[in-house]
Amino acid sequence: MVFMMGLSFFLALVIFLSSSKHLLVTLLCLEFLILLLFYFMYDSVYFSFLSGFFFLTVSVCEGALGLSVLVSLVRSSGSDLTGLLNE
DSSP states (O other), X not given: OHHHHHHHHHHHHHHHHHOOSBHHHHXXXXXXXXXXXXXXXXXXTTOXXXXXXXXXXXXXXXXXXXXXXXXXXXXXXXXXXXXGGGO
């Protein structure tokens, strides 16, 4: 099980680092990485309710910020292609 989670983390990290064309794919990979990190933290011996609550709060704020950037990008350019930002 740990091997599969590690492999999932590695593949999500590779996709996150290689997908820079579409902002939506990048945000989805980032959210998947956050969920995997939360699982690794939950599986740890040092996990407490307060640290998990803080981690989830920060990850929700990160998701809301990413979604607002995506909405403003789509409204201004009509697409989520990050290549259109240079124009």
